[in-house]
Amino acid sequence: MRSVLDVIEQPAWAVDAGHRVSQANPSAAAFMGYELPRDLLGTDGRPAELPLLGKPRGRAALHPAPVQGRGTLTHANGSLLPVEWSVFPLTRPGGVAAVYVFRPGAGTPAATREPEEEGPWWTLVARLGADRRRGAAGALQHGAQERLTSLLLGLNLARERLNGEHVPPSAVRLLADAIRDAEEALGQVRDVTAGLYPGVLRLRGLPGALTALAGQWPLPVGVSGNLRERLPEAVEVHTYLLVREALGRAVHGAGARRARVVTDLGRDLVVTVADDGAAPGAGPDAAHLAAMAARVAVLDGSLSVRHTAGEGTTVSAVIPLRPHTDR
Numbered sequence: 001m002r003s004v005l006d007v008i009e010q011p012a013w014a015v016d017a018g019h020r021v022s023q024a025n026p027s028a029a030a031f032m033g034y035e036l037p038r039d040l041l042g043t044d045g046r047p048a049e050l051p052l053l054g055k056p057r058g059r060a061a062l063h064p065a066p067v068q069g070r071g072t073l074t075h076a077n078g079s080l081l082p083v084e085w086s087v088f089p090l091t092r093p094g095g096v097a098a099v100y101v102f103r104p105g106a107g108t109p110a111a112t113r114e115p116e117e118e119g120p121w122w123t124l125v126a127r128l129g130a131d132r133r134r135g136a137a138g139a140l141q142h143g144a145q146e147r148l149t150s151l152l153l154g155l156n157l158a159r160e161r162l163n164g165e166h167v168p169p170s171a172v173r174l175l176a177d178a179i180r181d182a183e184e185a186l187g188q189v190r191d192v193t194a195g196l197y198p199g200v201l202r203l204r205g206l207p208g209a210l211t212a213l214a215g216q217w218p219l220p221v222g223v224s225g226n227l228r229e230r231l232p233e234a235v236e237v238h239t240y241l242l243v244r245e246a247l248g249r250a251v252h253g254a255g256a257r258r259a260r261v262v263t264d265l266g267r268d269l270v271v272t273v274a275d276d277g278a279a280p281g282a283g284p285d286a287a288h289l290a291a292m293a294a295r296v297a298v299l300d301g302s303l304s305v306r307h308t309a310g311e312g313t314t315v316s317a318v319i320p321l322r323p324h325t326d327r
Contacts, residue, residue: 033076047071225263249288250275
């Protein structure tokens with residue numbers, strides 16, 4: 001079960017026969033306002049359903065087949081989080097367990113944004129690009145990922161039921177191979193989804209997403225700054241991708257041993273990525289720099305790259321957040 005939850009991008013947890021959370025993934029902890037998945041253990045894992053046709057229906061039950069619904073979860077601060085959910089029941093000896101996979105519903109901070117004012121054509125282009133990424137990620141999460149989750153849970157359940165039975169070794173190997181392939185496919189869907197529109201960016205905004213990104217590299221990456229509020233979606237998406245490109249260049253092109261990301265929010269958003277690696281060169285380095293320039297250009301910002309011998313490279317992007325009167 002742990003392997004299944006670990007490769008699901010969306011918030012997800014498993015419940016025991018008493019409907020108590022027995023396992024949860026990091027996305028679920030972040031979504032619910034907890035530091036660690038273990039903080040959710042023992043809590044009631046059933047979402048309270050929204051009224052249907054004006055009639056309350058109580059809490060979601062464990063059905064004999066995968067079903068979907070809408071409801072609310074209680075955040076760590078006591079507020080209610082509207083969610084859409086899919087539940088995958090698993091019949092096992094001694095009781096019934098299930099896996100819930102959640103998506104933010106209308107009205108959650110992750111799904112609610114202040115209306116963005118119409119702006120110049122470049123802001124519309126940036127917004128369109130962000131919308132397309134979010135749509136593609138959503139299609140993968142709500143379609144392929146949930147189907148693969150159901151397949152993987154079913155395969156694991158089949159293996160449990162066959163345990164101890166007189167099954168030909170060749171059949172056991174085929175089943176093990178199918179489970180491994182399903183896990184790898186689910187992991188690939190998660191990685192593609194995260195590349196298009198990371199779940200942590202949707203749930204926690206740019207500060208949380210950059211902190212999570214910092215932990216994905218094989219070198220220390222510090223993250224600091226004064227950014228605390230949500231920014232327009234297009235700015236968050238393209239800035240996240242810009243930082244990812246800058247860190248990718250530092251690791252794979254510059255051979256850096258450490259890096260730092262700083263966000264400074266004022267009239268503009270200033271994002272700085274500094275590393276102690278080699279100077280930018282040709283080939284892959286040029287591709288990373290071109291990708292960063294494209295991210296900044298679509299936001300009508302400016303990009304500067306400075307290398308100091310013996311110190312490293314600093315990439316700085318200035319991204320306007322509101323129209324400038326002197327433009």
